[in-house]
Amino acid sequence: AQSVTQLDSQVPVFEEAPVELRCNYSSSVSVYLFWYVQYPNQGLQLLLKYLSGSTLVESINGFEAEFNKSQTSFHLRKPSVHISDTAEYFCAVSRGGSYIPTFGRGTSLIVHP
């Protein structure tokens, strides 16, 4: 069985500051890793994913995440956040053939002006 831990339930930050949202997972097999974002009153949208290859993956809006196999982590980072980045962020992990990813509890990113 796999599990996902998002260490921070809430992360407040000022606009233009850097941010890191932490995600650790446990799995005994190779995994696929995802970050989803949920804006208020909306569903989840895929932000970025690691399937294979380069351990550093990037999104189109400036977020990046690095797969660290030895530390079983997939932390999400952004060098400079905007007010519009305020949302709930979910880390998810799945294993090949599982079809069903396991989600973390989510981290609420709150960007203050």
Next chain:
Amino acid sequence: KAGVTQTPRYLIKTRGQQVTLSCSPISGHRSVSWYQQTPGQGLQFLFEYFSETQRNKGNFPGRFSGRQFSNSRSEMNVSTLELGDSALYLCASSIDRGNTGELFFGEGSRLTVL
């Protein structure tokens, strides 16, 4: 390409009633999953359907059921509603190729049970 469509977006029911929620997946996606999202429990997996068959099931009571039609559209039903069933119900579809677990979510159906 149209995204995942869920109806209704909002609904209010009273205890003891039943509710049916609908989900139309992205064209070509044959796998449909349902999740319950609440502030206290986060995202909880309900069930997953593929080719009209329930392929995976979460740990929910039998009051929660679902089905999938030949066009991949899916419905979920909750009978004998309880106050604790108040939640955002999310449907997600997957192309099911490569089995990566990548999901495409709808905007959800927010159920309030009074």
